[in-house]
Amino acid sequence: MRAILIRDLRLSMRAGGGFGLGLAFFLIVVVLVPFAVGPRGDLHSVIAAGILWLGALLACLLSLDRVFALDYEDGSLDLLATAPLPLEALVSLKALAHWLTTGLPLVLVAPFLAVLLNLPIAGYPPLLLSLALGTPALSVVGTFGAALTVGVKRGGLLLSLLVLPLYVPTLIFGAEAARRGAEGLEYTMPLAMLAGITCGTIALLPFASAAVVRVNLR
């Protein structure tokens, strides 16, 4: 299991992997937003939490089509599927690798980018907490979408269309927690809902993803 995880991580670190892509995209979004909405610091601090969440979500979306595509094309997905490791564990590992290479770096750079957007001091802990709790759900749901479209050539657009509505609950609760935190309001309730969604998706969705991969390899 660890070998597969390390292999996946190494693959994504290589040039053309998803590692730099998500981070660069996140950076671009956050840097360009002030140019688009004008240099008003008060406005930035209002929208900062939402922009950071949106940037993180889109950055996750961007690297999703790499989760299975390479393994599917060179046939190693067939090998992995016949290995003694259950397919459910394999897709969970894939999601974990995706989170370690996109979700986690996003969480780590978010506070630095939040400075650029004038996020109020009170907003930092809820932003970090909500991103740390929410991005695993994005990776797991995204892995399900990637599993659905693995057999489709150039399935990037289809993948985004399928994953978009599935991301809505995570985005709402995550951004709500971050926004309430930034405004100095109580934010435990949305944070708890977000944690619930993440736990639920991690527990249940790998079964659906594995079933879907099995269908696609048939």
Added chain:
Amino acid sequence: MPELGKYVFAVLSSYGISVGILIALCAISLIRARRMRRELAEIEQRMRQDG
């Protein structure tokens, strides 16, 4: 014609758009059904002749 007052645009365009979309949906379904029926009949005919 009933008196619609200031809601003429809203009511008429709602009815127009909805009925239009529904008729279009029915027409597309019917046309495609007819075409499939015909093409399938042709193919079955051909298969029977070939053996």
Added chain:
Amino acid sequence: MASLWEYANPRKFIATSDRVLPWVGALALICLVTGLVWGFFFTPEDYRQGASVKIIYLHVPSALMAINAWLMMLVASLIWIVRRHHVSALAARAAAPVGAVMTIIALATGALWGQPIWGTWWVWDPRLTSFLILLLFYLGYIALWAAIENDDTAADLTSVLCLVGSVFALLSRYAVLFWNQGLHQGASLSLDKEENVADVFYLPLLVCIAGFVLLFVALVLLRTQTEIRARRMRALLARERMG
């Protein structure tokens, strides 16, 4: 005893639906024309909303059918997963565009109604937002069917998507409610008639709802037949190429 599962046989399904279809279609047409003409010409104005209340005869039935179509697809997907009847998978496929069209009608009439009453075409109200998300689900479902060539693979993948999507659609519903309380009034139809709409509006509305339900049934029967034929044709053509 004749069981429901007999209709899982495509030939039997086509034969029976051919017999039923003209009746359902005619009945749908009668109900729709009666309900809409009644609603449009012969109902009084609402004392608060004026003549704009006439939109209800399109808005409420299409919104109901938008949700019920998804439920029907969910049931059909479950039947496909459990019992592997092709007709069931194809019926789900046939219903999706009809459901999407119902969602679009509900959204369009809602926007046109909202403009004079709320002063805006669109608000990020829970109900409106939920319907927009539902539309995205329909589009994704249809796109997935269209993208995959093998029929059985497509049926399996879309039915899993339908199941997962249903759970997420419910989640979004609650998430959206939590996020914004909204302008939309509560349900205007309920069985305990405490705060129902008045009878003058109620009767034509019921006729319209019956019309939309019958129209949905007729369209799904017709489109399922088409899908069965298309599938058989693809199979025959494939066999021809092989042989």
